[in-house]
Amino acid sequence: MSMIRVEEALDIILRRIPSKGVEKVSITEALGRVLSEDIVSRRDNPPMDNSAMDGYALIAADIRSATPEAPVRLEVVEDVAAGYVAQGAALKPGQAVRIMTGAPIPRGADAVIMQEDTERNGKFVLVKDKAEVNENIREAGEDVREGELVIPRGVTLNPAHIGMMGVVGRSQVFVSQRPRVAVLSTGDEIKDLDENPTGPCIFNSNGYMLQAQIRSAGGVPCYLGIARDNEEDLMEKFNWALECDLVVSSGGVSVGDFDLVKASLDKIGQEMLFWKVAMKPGKPLAFGKIGEIPIFGLPGNPVSSFVSFEQFVRPSIRKMMGCTDLRHKTVRARLTRTVKKKAGRQHFLSSMVSWNNGEFTVTPESEQGSGVLKSVVRANSLMIFPLDATELREGEQVAVQLLEECVVA
Amino acid sequence: MSMIRVEEALDIILRRIPSKGVEKVSITEALGRVLSEDIVSRRDNPPMDNSAMDGYALIAADIRSATPEAPVRLEVVEDVAAGYVAQGAALKPGQAVRIMTGAPIPRGADAVIMQEDTERNGKFVLVKDKAEVNENIREAGEDVREGELVIPRGVTLNPAHIGMMGVVGRSQVFVSQRPRVAVLSTGDEIKDLDENPTGPCIFNSNGYMLQAQIRSAGGVPCYLGIARDNEEDLMEKFNWALECDLVVSSGGVSVGDFDLVKASLDKIGQEMLFWKVAMKPGKPLAFGKIGEIPIFGLPGNPVSSFVSFEQFVRPSIRKMMGCTDLRHKTVRARLTRTVKKKAGRQHFLSSMVSWNNGEFTVTPESEQGSGVLKSVVRANSLMIFPLDATELREGEQVAVQLLEECVVA
Numbered sequence: 001m002s003m004i005r006v007e008e009a010l011d012i013i014l015r016r017i018p019s020k021g022v023e024k025v026s027i028t029e030a031l032g033r034v035l036s037e038d039i040v041s042r043r044d045n046p047p048m049d050n051s052a053m054d055g056y057a058l059i060a061a062d063i064r065s066a067t068p069e070a071p072v073r074l075e076v077v078e079d080v081a082a083g084y085v086a087q088g089a090a091l092k093p094g095q096a097v098r099i100m101t102g103a104p105i106p107r108g109a110d111a112v113i114m115q116e117d118t119e120r121n122g123k124f125v126l127v128k129d130k131a132e133v134n135e136n137i138r139e140a141g142e143d144v145r146e147g148e149l150v151i152p153r154g155v156t157l158n159p160a161h162i163g164m165m166g167v168v169g170r171s172q173v174f175v176s177q178r179p180r181v182a183v184l185s186t187g188d189e190i191k192d193l194d195e196n197p198t199g200p201c202i203f204n205s206n207g208y209m210l211q212a213q214i215r216s217a218g219g220v221p222c223y224l225g226i227a228r229d230n231e232e233d234l235m236e237k238f239n240w241a242l243e244c245d246l247v248v249s250s251g252g253v254s255v256g257d258f259d260l261v262k263a264s265l266d267k268i269g270q271e272m273l274f275w276k277v278a279m280k281p282g283k284p285l286a287f288g289k290i291g292e293i294p295i296f297g298l299p300g301n302p303v304s305s306f307v308s309f310e311q312f313v314r315p316s317i318r319k320m321m322g323c324t325d326l327r328h329k330t331v332r333a334r335l336t337r338t339v340k341k342k343a344g345r346q347h348f349l350s351s352m353v354s355w356n357n358g359e360f361t362v363t364p365e366s367e368q369g370s371g372v373l374k375s376v377v378r379a380n381s382l383m384i385f386p387l388d389a390t391e392l393r394e395g396e397q398v399a400v401q402l403l404e405e406c407v408v409a
Numbered sequence: 410m411s412m413i414r415v416e417e418a419l420d421i422i423l424r425r426i427p428s429k430g431v432e433k434v435s436i437t438e439a440l441g442r443v444l445s446e447d448i449v450s451r452r453d454n455p456p457m458d459n460s461a462m463d464g465y466a467l468i469a470a471d472i473r474s475a476t477p478e479a480p481v482r483l484e485v486v487e488d489v490a491a492g493y494v495a496q497g498a499a500l501k502p503g504q505a506v507r508i509m510t511g512a513p514i515p516r517g518a519d520a521v522i523m524q525e526d527t528e529r530n531g532k533f534v535l536v537k538d539k540a541e542v543n544e545n546i547r548e549a550g551e552d553v554r555e556g557e558l559v560i561p562r563g564v565t566l567n568p569a570h571i572g573m574m575g576v577v578g579r580s581q582v583f584v585s586q587r588p589r590v591a592v593l594s595t596g597d598e599i600k601d602l603d604e605n606p607t608g609p610c611i612f613n614s615n616g617y618m619l620q621a622q623i624r625s626a627g628g629v630p631c632y633l634g635i636a637r638d639n640e641e642d643l644m645e646k647f648n649w650a651l652e653c654d655l656v657v658s659s660g661g662v663s664v665g666d667f668d669l670v671k672a673s674l675d676k677i678g679q680e681m682l683f684w685k686v687a688m689k690p691g692k693p694l695a696f697g698k699i700g701e702i703p704i705f706g707l708p709g710n711p712v713s714s715f716v717s718f719e720q721f722v723r724p725s726i727r728k729m730m731g732c733t734d735l736r737h738k739t740v741r742a743r744l745t746r747t748v749k750k751k752a753g754r755q756h757f758l759s760s761m762v763s764w765n766n767g768e769f770t771v772t773p774e775s776e777q778g779s780g781v782l783k784s785v786v787r788a789n790s791l792m793i794f795p796l797d798a799t800e801l802r803e804g805e806q807v808a809v810q811l812l813e814e815c816v817v818a
């Protein structure tokens with residue numbers, strides 16, 4: 001196995017990850033999906049000039065002299081409810097139409113006077129203030145113009161985007177397909193949660209954590225359970241896995257035990273790279289393609305599996321989904337205690353980032369063992385301790401990857 | 410309608426919001442849910458002392474003198490594969506057992522020597538270095554002890570939590586029920602997306618945006634379409650809505666047009682408060698309970714509806730779900746341009762927060778009209794312009810609410 005840097009490994013991986021195609025979904029199902037078309041408005045919104053106030057539509061010239069002391073009297077020729085259009089002929093001088101917020105401006109009118117500046121008296125209204133032409137009129141297309149690009153492709157859709165699609169009348173929209181990701185664990189030493197835990201078994205926690213990580217990244221997990229340490233079982237499960245878009249297997253990649261996994265992959269006809277990545281946790285990593293299907297072999301211990309997924313598999317799933325931001329956000333934070341390590345591997349320290357007095361601070365968990373999932377459970381981030389560095393001091397600014405559910409305040 | 414401050418309104422609302430009960434779900438369905446029990450480990454993990462290395466389990470005293478030049482020869486009495494337990498009798502002086510990482514330490518052994526420090530020779534192994542007692546042995550319970558609290562109730566479950574539940578052998582877990590939230594729009598002026606858009610119609614964008622906001626908050630939307638402006642239709646739809654846990658209606662709460670909605674609610678037997686909240690956008694707000702069901706009446710225009718939901722409905726849904734952090738995270742950010750307003754209402758400005766050179770900066774969108782959903786589409790945050798303030802200057806530190814999908818870097 002050759003030794004390779006994190007960035008180099010990710011680069012090789014991403015170059016081999018294809019994008020998925022698109023699909024058309026209802027906007028009620030589109031939240032969190034990646035938009036794969038430009039959303040262009042087919043209409044003006046508002047669709048026509050309308051009133052910004054409850055009041056009276058009128059001709060501004062008629063009330064040029066109006067004051068509270070000397071109001072102008074206009075004839076109310078129609079009362080228009082919200083959602084209805086004035087039915088009468090075009091407004092003539094001396095006439096007004098009672099109108100609600102959002103109602104279309106009747107033909108002939110060129111201003112709206114707000115209700116508070118008027119006094120109704122049967123068929124007539126007394127107007128106590130003047131109005132400029134276009135006053136209190138919201139123009140057609142003021143919010144969105146026909147032909148305007150309102151949401152560009154590539155964005156991850158949030159509730160405001162869904163609302164905007166409603167505004168422009170779209171009930172369905174093209175988004176990238178979500179990749180189906182097979183999850184396969186290997187090893188006679190692990191048991192599944194529905195098996196009788198006799199003896200010194202270890203549960204297949206990785207299988208469930210990986211499913212959740214896949215969902216968080218936007219993929220659809222397809223859990224294949226545990227392959228036993230024999231070629232027949234491995235071959236069968238790898239063949240099932242190849243019906244998905246991406247395969248993640250956990251365990252079976254360290255020096256001592258990857259032979260069987262490798263032999264099985266060889267039989268299927270693989271093109272695999274087995275690396276030592278210069279990182280901790282998570283040194284051993286297998287990556288390759290079987291036909292067109294990318295496959296990852298992650299280390300079996302939980303923290304290594306978690307970190308390797310977040311560094312390599314998550315960006316791959318996001319690339320397949322059409323995302324442009326593939327990796328976790330990274331911020332600079334002030335380190336709250338000195339940490340040391342040997343040079344030669346990039347460390348990812350389970351850490352707690354918090355936002356205090358106008359800056360991020362980061363505190364690495366005291367236990368960082370690759371079996372100690374507790375440290376990740378308590379963390380909201382992974383602090384990056386660069387490959388060649390041997391000491392980072394209290395008070396230094398360091399790079400920190402924010403995890404999915406990270407609370408920044 | 411009385412005028413009321415944002416904080417006061419939220420306080421009155423939250424005091425009337427009940428918590429939902431709990432339900433038991435598979436850990437494959439638990440991602441993002443709020444845990445409603447303490448997760449306590451029922452076992453040690455690792456379940457027994459095991460090897461941290463591929464190598465040989467032995468008795469440390471046997472190899473006290475071992476060096477590369479003068480190795481100690483031990484008899485290999487058993488080869489134990491990963492996942493299996495040594496079957497032989499307890500180790501006697503002069504004996505060793507071949508062992509893989511993670512395998513249980515055989516009885517009688519008290520240290521593991523790594524493979525690299527040995528040379529195998531048929532039934533025998535030459536050991537070229539000494540070992541301390543307990544060297545390369547991971548103790549039972551090193552990661553998690555029986556009886557240890559590994560995840561406290563109240564947390565929102567992320568992938569690491571799911572992994573930890575696997576570690577302790579939990580396949581199901583109690584979480585808070587997700588509230589079902591009815592969405593009802595009112596108004597003859599709006600059309601649904603499946604209706605023929607004749608004339609100057611406005612689409613029911615709020616109905617779809619609210620569904621997405623409910624999902625983002627963790628609730629389950631139940632969309633009831635558009636109630637027409639007549640008491641019969643309103644009554645029927647409000648009765649359907651009352652089968653949910655919470656009701657959100659949009660439109661029909663401004664001075665001009667809430668009478669019909671209010672009359673319908675009166676008939677069902679409501680206890681409603683109609684407020685002018687001292688905020689912009691989103692001044693009119695109705696809140697109350699019909700029987701045990703909380704009901705919100707949000708303003709009809711899209712930006713007001715969006716902002717009112719995020720300030721009042723989202724915290725309510727999160728309270729029902731058992732969350733402890735009910736509101737959006739707020740950070741302090743440096744304002745990039747001076748903004749002005751009149752005193753008397755708290756403004757929420759659609760804004761873009763970014764993280765640059767070690768600080769947050771915030772730029773409010775130039776258009777803030779309550780009809781201009783575009784501003785929210787482009788924003789990742791809501792900047793808070795306090796009630797009594799009339800000017801915030803470029804360079805000042807201001808409070809900014811981060812929205813759900815906020816990108817902080």
